[in-house]
Amino acid sequence: MVLVYAETPNGQLKKAAFEAVSYGKKVAALLGQPCAAITLGTVAAKAGELGKYGAEKVYNIANEQLNHLDSQVAATVMANAAAQLNATVVVLSHSSTGKAIAGRLAVRLNAGLVSGVNSLPELQNGALHVKKSVFSGKAIAEYAISTPVKILSLMGNAIRPEATGAAVDVEALNIEVPTGRINVKSLKTIEGRVPLPEAEIVVSAGRGMKDPSNWGIVEDLAEVLDATTACSRPVADSDWRPHHEHVGQTGIAIRPNLYIAIGISGAIQHLAGVNNSKVIVVINKDPEAPFFKAADYGVVGDLFDVVPRLTESIKKFKASN
Amino acid sequence: MKFLVCIAQTPDTTAKVSFDGDGKAYNSTGVQFIMNPYDEWYALVRACELRETLGGAVTAINVGPATNETTIRKALAIGADEAVRIDAEPSGSAFVARQIAAYAEDKGFDLIFLGKETIDYNGAEVGAMLAEYLDLPFVPLASKLELAGSSATVERDIEGGVEVLECNLPLVVSASKGMAEQRIPNMRGIMMARTKPLQVVQPVDFEEPVEAVRFTLPPVKAGVKLVDPEQMDELVRLLHEEAKVL
Numbered sequence: 001m002v003l004v005y006a007e008t009p010n011g012q013l014k015k016a017a018f019e020a021v022s023y024g025k026k027v028a029a030l031l032g033q034p035c036a037a038i039t040l041g042t043v044a045a046k047a048g049e050l051g052k053y054g055a056e057k058v059y060n061i062a063n064e065q066l067n068h069l070d071s072q073v074a075a076t077v078m079a080n081a082a083a084q085l086n087a088t089v090v091v092l093s094h095s096s097t098g099k100a101i102a103g104r105l106a107v108r109l110n111a112g113l114v115s116g117v118n119s120l121p122e123l124q125n126g127a128l129h130v131k132k133s134v135f136s137g138k139a140i141a142e143y144a145i146s147t148p149v150k151i152l153s154l155m156g157n158a159i160r161p162e163a164t165g166a167a168v169d170v171e172a173l174n175i176e177v178p179t180g181r182i183n184v185k186s187l188k189t190i191e192g193r194v195p196l197p198e199a200e201i202v203v204s205a206g207r208g209m210k211d212p213s214n215w216g217i218v219e220d221l222a223e224v225l226d227a228t229t230a231c232s233r234p235v236a237d238s239d240w241r242p243h244h245e246h247v248g249q250t251g252i253a254i255r256p257n258l259y260i261a262i263g264i265s266g267a268i269q270h271l272a273g274v275n276n277s278k279v280i281v282v283i284n285k286d287p288e289a290p291f292f293k294a295a296d297y298g299v300v301g302d303l304f305d306v307v308p309r310l311t312e313s314i315k316k317f318k319a320s321n
Numbered sequence: 322m323k324f325l326v327c328i329a330q331t332p333d334t335t336a337k338v339s340f341d342g343d344g345k346a347y348n349s350t351g352v353q354f355i356m357n358p359y360d361e362w363y364a365l366v367r368a369c370e371l372r373e374t375l376g377g378a379v380t381a382i383n384v385g386p387a388t389n390e391t392t393i394r395k396a397l398a399i400g401a402d403e404a405v406r407i408d409a410e411p412s413g414s415a416f417v418a419r420q421i422a423a424y425a426e427d428k429g430f431d432l433i434f435l436g437k438e439t440i441d442y443n444g445a446e447v448g449a450m451l452a453e454y455l456d457l458p459f460v461p462l463a464s465k466l467e468l469a470g471s472s473a474t475v476e477r478d479i480e481g482g483v484e485v486l487e488c489n490l491p492l493v494v495s496a497s498k499g500m501a502e503q504r505i506p507n508m509r510g511i512m513m514a515r516t517k518p519l520q521v522v523q524p525v526d527f528e529e530p531v532e533a534v535r536f537t538l539p540p541v542k543a544g545v546k547l548v549d550p551e552q553m554d555e556l557v558r559l560l561h562e563e564a565k566v567l
Contacts, residue, residue, distance in 0.1 A: 009480065016480075069484075071449060071459045094445075096479040099437075099461045099495075103449025106415065112530035113414070115446050129534060134442050138338040141442070142534040181458045181488055185474075188483045195481035201566070225567075243499060244478070249334060249440060250358065250498050258566040268335050272440070279564045281556070282545070292545045297559060301550025313553040317561065 002028040003087035004037045004055065005078060007097045010187075011044035011067070015198055016093040018053050018161035023154050024091040025054025026120050033088065038081055038173065040074060041066035051168030053161055059085075059173040069097055070180030075104035080175045082109060087149065089128070094153040095197070102153045112145035118158040118255075118276075128152075136249060136272035156197050157255045190244055192228075199228035202256045202277075204247060206232035206270075208263020208284065208303055212240035217307045218262060224314045230254070232264045248273035263303045266291020283307065322377035322468075323428070324368040326401065327421055327435035327447065329357040329411070330385055330392045334440060344535035347441075356392045359436020361399070362503040363496035368434050369400035370501060371468060378402040380430075384411045384420045390519065397514035398506035404519045413529035414446035421447075422454030423525040431490045432473070437462050437497040445495070452493040460492065464499030 004024035006017035021037050028035035037055035039047045042064060050058045061077060078101060082090055090105060092098040094116040106113035114130050121130040127146040132155070134141040196202065203222040209215065222229045229245060236246035247254050249272040259277035263284060264270060271294050274280070282295040283306050292298045299306050332338070333353040341348050356365075368379045381396035383389050384407040393404045407420045425433065433455075438445035445461070452459030464483070465476035471490045476483050478497055506514070548556045561567040 014480075068486075071452070071461075072456075075449075075453065096462055096477070096484075099445045100449060100459060103414070103418070103446045103451075104453040104459070106446075106530075107418075107450050107453035110530070113446060114531060115444050127532075132443075133539075134536070135332075135338045136440060136443065137539070139340070140537050140539055142536075144532045144534050145530065146532075147530045182460070183487045184484060185487055186485045187479075188485065190482050197480055244483075246498070250362070253443075258560065258564075272334065279560070279566045281560070294542065295545040296542065296564065297556060298545040298547045299550050299553075299556065300547060306550045306553065309550075309553040310556065313557045314567075316554070317557045317567065321561075 001033050001085055001087050002031065002035045002089045002091060003082055003085055004035065004091045005101070006037045006039050006047070006050055007093055007095065008039050008041065008043050008045065008047070009097070011042050013045040013047065013049060015161065016095055016156060017050065019156065019159055020091050020093050020154050021050050021053040021055050022161045023120070023159055027089055027091065027152070030121065030123060031088065036085065038078070040077060046167065047170050048167040052163040052165050054165060055168065058168055058170045060170050061173050061175055061177065063177040065177050065180060068184035069100055070182040071100035071104055073178055073180040075101050075108060076178055077175055078105055079108040081173060082149065084175065090149070090151045092151070092153045094155045098153045102151055106151050109149045109151070110147060111149040111151045112147040113151040114143045114145060115153040116155045117152050118155045121152070133276055136253065137275040155255065157200065157257070193222070194228050196228050196230055196245070196247065196252050196254050199254065199256050201225045201227035201258045202230050202247070202254060203227045203260045203262070204230035204232070204264060205235065205262040206264030207234050209235070215241070217304070217311070221260070221307055221311045224311055224318065232270050261291055262307060264291060265289045266294060322372065322375045322432070323430045324372060324377065324379040325425055325430040325433045326360065326365045326368045326379060326381050326396070327433070327451070328360040328365065328381050328383050328392065328396050329439045330354050330383065330389045331357045331439050331441040334358070338538070340536040344537055347536070354392060356395055357436050357439045359438060359496060361396070363498065363500040364434035364436050365396055365399055365401065366501035366504050367466060367496060368432070371432070375468065380405060382407070382421055382424060384409055384417045386410065393519060394514045395506060397517045397519070398510040399504050400510065403517055405522055406519065407522050407524050409524035413531050414444045415450055415531070416527055416529040418447045418450030418454060419527040420524050422451055424522055426455060433457070433491070433493045435495050437495045448493055448495040455493070457491050457493050458488050460486065460488065461495040462497045463494045464497050466494060466500065
């Protein structure tokens, strides 16, 4: 069986879980095996909805200790669940949760792990061949896993969740939950839009904005696109924008469908964090800005004119579609 | 307090990425190698800061060939007290984690730091594996860490927020931006690094379970399509009809 760990931050099902189950379903089809999903802790949402994305069975271990992440506890429980259900492949999301668990699970199950995969695997002589982006998007690596149990963690936004089936009943799975050593004290959530790693459209701005008071035009554009805002490193370092908005090599690496870069020159460290974006639009008054080389569409012009004009065009487009 | 910092060596951020003829291995000809920035700027520097206030020793550990010693000496110049090199090609995450665990298991480290991922293979796997081998708690993506006695308070980046947690030592932590500020080694540090102990340890037997089959370069972008700054309706049309992202 292909067992998908469907993460439920704050008891909710998010896009990451739907993506992982959709991916797990396709891996299961490749192997001619069933696909099941598992959720840990108290799940407020209807976990049976995962059936729509391809899980033939959905299991839950409803122990409150699992509501907060302790990688030791979660990996122990997941390893036991995988053994009990005879899982041959375990799929997780390459998220802050998946990164805590996947490596531990690999050690526990003597399994080969490839993390951050971005496409469907192929079966070659019993080995699972799977690809991922390496060197911050500058190369693609193909790995082969031939251990009896295989673990894959899926990069966010790598595949589209597909709801084609029907919801199923949730079955309780009886697995002992050990006591954890990590005590989660609080959660500070960032108000606002979709978190950057999950965002499908990102509007990002850099030093070309000249002053933090000019950010209104960036926020207006983000608003009409229902996009998440981001910024370059110098902007975060001068505290023009909060640090959690910094995308790039040392900040967050993202892979949205559309990345709009405004007044960002495109230093290699910035590109490392964004060049897995599907489509890149660059707006810059300097035609020599290196970012144009990595862009799909470019506008050479004064951002203070171009950005509001683009916002208006999108408004018009949205109104007529 | 005993700190262990795992450092990887990676090609410089600006290095050209290419592979040998059959795509089996990274082509390192003419490439400058550096300490993985997450390991250096965040993990190592925070360990050194804590050692400076709390006392103890920082050990830097690397799995790699003798040519990595320049990178290891830099860790000593930045402030590590001693270094260990496990003399083996780092063939994969599990291999590296197993080697470091074999060294660390009887040394009684209180806090084991590493960067959140390496900038070459972008795995973010070693920390969780190492913690599992050592049966220790693991906190990935930590942007802040304070110690009070034997208890650590850690902030870590999660999607859309920050999680604050407490955990008793010993603990494995992977560091992200915010944990510390980059330190440039000074001349005194560089001089002292030459005489600090660098122990070479033989690897334990372990077969890496994942095989790197080949590396390829991503398809070259078609080139930028320039749109007149007066014609934003046209850009929207292209994004909708051609790129299909609106």
